[in-house]
Amino acid sequence: MSKFTPITDLKLxxxxxxxxxDLLTDLFExxxxxxxxxxxxxxxxxxxxxxxxxxxxxxxxxxNGNYLEINDLYxxxxxxxxxxxxxxxxxLIQKTVSEIKKYILYHRETTLVAEKLKYLNKVKAxxxxxxxIISKSIEDLNRNINNxxxxxxxxxxxxxxxxxxxxxxxxxxxxxEDTETLIxxxxxxxxxxxxxxxxNHIKIDLLLLFRQAANDLIxxxxxxLEYLNQVESRSFFLSKLHQLTYLIEQHEIKNESKSNFMTxxxxxxxxxxxxxxxxxxxxxxxxxxxxxxYKLIQxxxxxxxxxxxxxxxxxxxxxxxxxxxxxxxxxNEQVNLFELHQNFISNKxxxxxxxxxxxxNFTRLIPLGTRLTIYCQMISFFNNDYxxxxxxxxxxxxxxxIVYSK
Amino acid sequence: MKLPIQTGEIxxxxxxxxxICANSLDPDVRKMYDVISEGDHFEILRTYxxxxxxxxxxxxxxxxxxxxxxxxxxxxxxxxALKWILIVDFFVTYxxxxxxxxxxxxxxxxxKYYIDSVLRHKITVLTNDSEGKPNEKxxxxxxxxxxxxxxxxxxxxxxxxxxxxxxxxxxxxxxxxIHISKETQDELS
Numbered sequence: 001m002s003k004f005t006p007i008t009d010l011k012l013x014x015x016x017x018x019x020x021x022d023l024l025t026d027l028f029e030x031x032x033x034x035x036x037x038x039x040x041x042x043x044x045x046x047x048x049x050x051x052x053x054x055x056x057x058x059x060x061x062x063x064n065g066n067y068l069e070i071n072d073l074y075x076x077x078x079x080x081x082x083x084x085x086x087x088x089x090x091x092l093i094q095k096t097v098s099e100i101k102k103y104i105l106y107h108r109e110t111t112l113v114a115e116k117l118k119y120l121n122k123v124k125a126x127x128x129x130x131x132x133i134i135s136k137s138i139e140d141l142n143r144n145i146n147n148x149x150x151x152x153x154x155x156x157x158x159x160x161x162x163x164x165x166x167x168x169x170x171x172x173x174x175x176x177e178d179t180e181t182l183i184x185x186x187x188x189x190x191x192x193x194x195x196x197x198x199x200n201h202i203k204i205d206l207l208l209l210f211r212q213a214a215n216d217l218i219x220x221x222x223x224x225l226e227y228l229n230q231v232e233s234r235s236f237f238l239s240k241l242h243q244l245t246y247l248i249e250q251h252e253i254k255n256e257s258k259s260n261f262m263t264x265x266x267x268x269x270x271x272x273x274x275x276x277x278x279x280x281x282x283x284x285x286x287x288x289x290x291x292x293x294y295k296l297i298q299x300x301x302x303x304x305x306x307x308x309x310x311x312x313x314x315x316x317x318x319x320x321x322x323x324x325x326x327x328x329x330x331x332n333e334q335v336n337l338f339e340l341h342q343n344f345i346s347n348k349x350x351x352x353x354x355x356x357x358x359x360x361n362f363t364r365l366i367p368l369g370t371r372l373t374i375y376c377q378m379i380s381f382f383n384n385d386y387x388x389x390x391x392x393x394x395x396x397x398x399x400x401x402i403v404y405s406k
Numbered sequence: 407m408k409l410p411i412q413t414g415e416i417x418x419x420x421x422x423x424x425x426i427c428a429n430s431l432d433p434d435v436r437k438m439y440d441v442i443s444e445g446d447h448f449e450i451l452r453t454y455x456x457x458x459x460x461x462x463x464x465x466x467x468x469x470x471x472x473x474x475x476x477x478x479x480x481x482x483x484x485x486x487a488l489k490w491i492l493i494v495d496f497f498v499t500y501x502x503x504x505x506x507x508x509x510x511x512x513x514x515x516x517x518k519y520y521i522d523s524v525l526r527h528k529i530t531v532l533t534n535d536s537e538g539k540p541n542e543k544x545x546x547x548x549x550x551x552x553x554x555x556x557x558x559x560x561x562x563x564x565x566x567x568x569x570x571x572x573x574x575x576x577x578x579x580x581x582x583x584i585h586i587s588k589e590t591q592d593e594l595s
Contacts, residue, residue, distance in 0.1 A: 153502070155502060234502070234503075234505075236582075237578060237581065237582060238498065238502060240581060240582060240584070240586070241491070241494065241495050241498060241581055242495075242594075243586050243590070243591065243594045244491050244495075244581060244584060244586070245491065245492065245495045246594055247586070247590070248488055248491060248492065253488065254484070257587060257590075258586065258587055258590045259584055259585060259586045259587065259590065260584060260585045261487075261584050262484070264583060264584055265480075265483055265484055265487050266480060266483075268483070268487075269461075269472045269473055270423075270463075270470065270471070270472045
């Protein structure tokens with residue numbers, strides 16, 4: 001690729017990385033975000049178009065349309081160096097195990113002491129690398145499983161990822177066994193005869209780590225199985241729910257050949273599906289003797305004594321005509337005509353019947369129309385006791401005969 | 407047989423068709439749950455209530471009553487069961503992990519409502535209302551869960567938050583217990 005300027009000098013590379021450190025930090029921190037746009041990069045005070053172009057030429061970053069990406073080579077290196085890589089790299093362990101085999105072979109074959117030392121150092125470095133990868137892999141596996149279970153929204157993907165982690169776990173166990181066989185069986189002579197103290201320490205640490213890791217991996221396995229079970233039962237539930245709603249929408253749910261819904265519901269005796277019971281219990285006579293009950297009874301009596309409005313009046317809401325009101329009074333108010341008559345004849349005053357009734361103090365308010373009716377009824381019932389004069393008088397345009405008691 | 411002193415309270419709650427959940431936000435309900443779970447209380451109460459024709463049943467971290475029973479309008483029972491299936495379906499469509507222990511608020515569902523036509527369709531079918539305000543419709547759905555004691559309101563400072571109770575498993579089991587014939591399953595999948 002001619003458009004890139006390859007860097008072959010480490011010092012130069014470090015310098016370039018240092019110069020572009022602000023942009024590279026931004027890009028690295030946003031590596032998990034979907035996109036990092038050119039505009040966003042230029043917002044940073046230390047980044048300008050020249051820096052971007054320069055880093056692009058050196059193949060440290062890519063420009064993809066309007067977006068910037070850090071070159072995988074560097075991004076992986078940074079992740080590895082900073083320990084932020086969440087990918088479980090089983091292949092790396094495999095590669096390292098074969099490297100150890102190779103270095104031991106070289107170590108055995110070479111006759112030069114200096115070379116022997118070089119290969120011994122390589123073996124030690126490789127063993128340390130395995131130790132580091134195994135402990136990090138277990139840590140990552142644990143975290144990734146939990147994260148996947150809790151945050152992955154898609155059930156199918158969640159299941160696939162969990163199955164993938166289960167596979168990774170098996171591979172890690174396999175590699176640990178391979179390394180152990182290498183140390184304790186295949187290359188036993190090398191590890192026994194080599195007198196280097198550090199190698200011995202590394203070997204012991206590594207084997208101890210394997211014991212611990214084996215325990216952790218058993219725990220991880222339980223966790224994966226539990227999560228997979230939960231995902232499985234959840235997806236079973238979701239698919240059942242989906243099928244049921246379809247049957248409901250198609251009005252086929254009650255069809256016995258499709259589902260046992262009807263049988264199940266008919267047999268269901270749970271209280272939640274039953275009407276709330278009303279217990280028509282009798283009052284306890286003993287409780288009624290208590291002070292509290294007395295207060296309550298008083299309250300009920302008071303409430304009962306409150307006159308309730310006649311229904312018709314409530315209904316008409318004040319829009320009822322005067323004639324209607326009067327008709328109602330005739331209906332409701334039973335005036336004792338005989339009593340009224342007695343009062344009139346015992347009253348030897350000069351008042352005539354009309355004025356007597358007009359001013360009579362009834363127990364309740366009686367409108368004029370009703371009083372007129374009473375006047376007419378009195379005359380017709382008790383005319384023998386009355387003296388009806390020939391004269392007429394007038395009251396509010398009503399002409400009436402003047403009547404006295406005999 | 408020594409009955410726990412809370413027997414009356416327990417009866418009062420359960421006989422109304424409510425649940426006693428271990429993860430209730432109400433300390434009194436949690437206390438009732440602990441009392442039933444303690445020692446041989448469950449067996450004692452179960453025997454005791456059985457004499458008055460109530461069966462104390464145990465779910466996963468919740469208790470409820472069943473009753474060998476009398477006149478229940480089958481039509482109503484069917485309607486209620488169908489309604490519950492659709493309600494569960496609505497909330498599970500909103501979030502497939504909607505289950506006991508899940509916390510949510512109206513705004514969460516509302517934001518999904520605007521972008522998800524399936525959710526909009528489901529709520530219209532359930533509430534039989536295509537014109538009402540979305541948040542009111544969603545709240546009416548949540549209220550159904552609260553009324554039948556599957557969800558409780560979580561005291562929060564600003565937003566009204568809800569928590570799904572253990573009793574939600576009752577609804578899930580109700581759904582899981584329905585057997586769909588093999589042919590129908592094949593047809594639908």
